[in-house]
Amino acid sequence: MPLSDTALIPRADLFGNPERGGCQISPCGRWLAFSAPRDGVMNLWVCERGADLAEARPITADRGRGVTEFFWAYDGVHLMFMQDSNGDENVHLFAVPTAGGETRDMTPFPGVRASTFPAERKHPGTLLVMLNKRDPRYPDIFRLDLASGELTLVMENSGFGGFVINDDYRPVLGMQPQPDGGMALVKLDGDKRETWRIIDECDVTNTRPASLHADGRTLYMLDSRGRDTAALVSYDLLGDPDKGTVIAEHPRADISGVWTDLESHAPIAWTATFERREVHLLGDQIRADVEFLDSQNLGEWSVASRTSDDRMWTLRVATDVNPPSMYLYERDGMVLTKLYDMLPKLAGAPLAHMHALTITSRDGLPLVSYLTLPRHAEVPGQPLASSEPLPLVLLVHGGPRMRDAWGFNVTHQWLANRGYAVLAVNFRASTGFGKSFLTAGDGEWGGKMDDDLVDAVSWAVEQGIADRNRLCIMGGSYGGYATLWGLTAHPDLYACGVDIVGPSNLETLAGSIPPYWEAAKNQLYRMIGHAETTEGRALMRERSPVHRAGRIARPLLIGQGANDPRVKQAESDQMVAAMKANGVPVTYVLYPDEGHGFRRPANNIRFQAITEEFLAQNLVGRSEPLAPGEVDGNTAVIVENSLT
Template identity: 30%
Template structure:
């Protein structure tokens, strides 16, 4: 196979991928947490070109375009002070993209993402939106551009046109968006047109012809979905329902189809959410679902071509695809035959008869690689590897298991076992996801999980109640259960790992970020005999402080979420004050006696630094086994590679000291 990534490295004078390390030595921490040299690709509407983001250690991400007929590669855009980020084909000739400084933490950010367009040969470069504005220096020339808070719209938009859609984000004076205004912008001239809107909109959906026909609105705690028959027709209400409490009318529009059809995701009285077809003319929904995933809420993306539903990319324990078109089923089979060790997700050009298809291939032990499949020759050409320093044989295999909690409720849990070790009495890290009201795990390679597995640790990731994706009952049963049944699920999953023989009961550490950091701390409080140590980064330590905020620190919680959402999902700060005290780590600091690693960002707007400093000081009054690190300019998570590498190096040393070796028998 001809490897485009190697050609790119040579033509740009970049370092080639490192040779595989010896089997006895795991990949370095840098191999997991440096910015990837190659970070994705997209295929053009005709399938004749591929746009890719390429870079190297210490280099900025650049935008390259590959002509698949000639295999000629050309860099069409790059900057000296920032990196290419999101990229989208406008038409066969033109691309639109924005930027993101991968070397700057949140507190060091000097520029907005900006918005740019360029031809596939590098011609007609055009800046569309400013990178400077409120909080940024702005020149007079940039005042002719769209404002700095203009961002790309995720959908492709107007087919075979120089125009695309962008979003003008309106802020409410804090860090939260209160209104999203949709604009058409000509990517050659920069001319823009505001799309008529029915009021303050938080999300838009385009139909298959690129027309803005659905607006998602949020007023206090009520969602209203507005639709229109075409761009000259008046807006009308399709549905209205409560945003933060269970409502039988709730639905999530997914895609427009042909003949005035809308595909929506809803429960329709069932526990699991499915895809239903809704007729916009009559407002009636089919009685039976069109797509249902056994054991899971529907998650994924419908693949539409010519207004027709040709397939679905879905998410169960991991990603998968179901094609409804026989020709596409045969295409998938051809690719899978060539790549039998990976899950292979196909990215189709707009033209279903196009010669080339882009493939994203991955597994639990293999990071994503991108290929182009030629349908005429039935051959693959590699475009690039996202993490070139990873050796699959040194990664851990994954499986989702279903454990039963103490009250009988099923808890989906991802188990990753370290390579080349007997799966018996292993040191284990119980890794708790953040959110908490989100899907936490997906089968597939993840740097944090596989870094731990490569160091010899089993990794257990419970999808505690309150996690999404596993049905209405599982989600709702986690409401107002911080530190209670949500915490019990994590403990019960840990006890399952001990009972089945996977985990050494004397060598288990609990870890997590954000809500996962909170659960780490409450695990040390509630189950001190279960966890030998804890690792908390950017974790919540005071539930009351989530509601009140702190006079010294900004936070990014919207007033709508704080007023309507948090009381329903977390609790009422007045009525539930005693529960908040009993389940806040800051109030239980005297009970945390195990070794603890804590890391926070000084510029965090989600969980401000005061959460960490107060708890650190409270624990240290009776527990000197607290290791503390603050990354002064980082936000809610660690953006700068040097900081990620430093943090995970600390994690490696901490775990080695605490659970790396079996305890000597007394």
């Protein structure tokens, strides 16, 4: 059938505010809290469990970027949420009474970034907070009294990148970055410091504490030492750090998630993802629950929140063609109740399936990838075949130490609905596939990491899925860098590219690292070159797209947030200036109230509309005209425009 037979899914239904966001049950089990629009901006709402959701009442009145990330305090009074200012990532912690009342900024310090440790049931009226107001690089630990707002210093940070805290809110272990890129795990006892274990540079990314038992001495770690994939290992902090007990391991993937008992903090289940997520149980504590939920044909489900007695859970449920829904699960009696669909406007929409596959790179690495085809081109019974060669968008994830995974993805659905095949590739340096796969990306920005992307595109062309004359590379952050590099390294391969907050000059990127990234700086240097060595600076310059801008021969669209602290506006400005100096046309969209990506729906939808027009011109797909009011309030500034 032709593409025109597939109904056009409105952009606003995909990228606008959900009708409701995630749901958290209160520790006592009486209340449900969720985010939902109030006057067009996401805010927090609460209602009693079992009540009609129409009876929920809003308890915040944000008019800016919205409130979406939140959690319950154990005091029975407050909901807590985090929010920055226009994308600057100087996140503040806010508290709002669930009964209604004033929203308080609990960390009201300009230019200071806050983070929290998990709330502890034993200390219901307090939280442990980290603030970098003394030293922007290393945040100190404070105890926050929720009623008064008083902050009491617990520990001054003398150079640790993270901490393990016990049930009494006492730091017992600190992670201290080493000059060679390794990490020391240091036991903390008041003013005493004792190095317990050194993690080698090659293991740093895959080896980290997962939880501390309530006994205060049994440490559970994700650990790749002596193996390739990260296993779950327990250690006695009072014993030999070289003698751990392996609890679980996976032959092809890192253990990436651990479910713990709420009281003892001992692991009760673990997850790992190669192509698709796997859940493995440790003992029988939740076996009946997992078997029951798996029997309900929900798709992939995960626990979003738990009551303090662990008898009730909220679940987030989705598949590749079913947008997320929220459920309440009562373990007593195994009662499962659907609460709501997050995106009910997509009910009945012509959504496309995502297929997992593994492509082999030219040097033999397995590249776990995900392919979404437009519905009109699907071949029944052949998930990796297309009825015709299609325009293809290579969607490159950021990080790069992140990964793509199977599931519902609005960007895949949007592009497939517009007529494009979508291919997402876990290139080397992606996480989840073991340390050798991860470290294979060291020094390979613009090198073998780019080869992996080209190999995946070549596979799609050879399979008859992609039209070799209609290929686009697109991505954000590292994916934006990959776009810029791909257009300079392969001027005839891609018909166009879309770069969103991507670095163009690795030297200036390294020179503008936010201070709170100090602990992870050596990891970046391993990937792009060390800024303090002649060889490292030479590699950075060689692999910087800004110095190769004259090689670009195909249209480029750039999107940037003016407040981005990670990839500063100067990265996009430099690239645009270099292209103009070389007479290469470019379209450049700047958002003065955004950071590392576009969070406000009006801004995000506006950029997707520009991208649709750009792709339609260069790949001959279809686009949706702007609807009245669709992007009201957006702040896009079109700095350069080469669109016709």
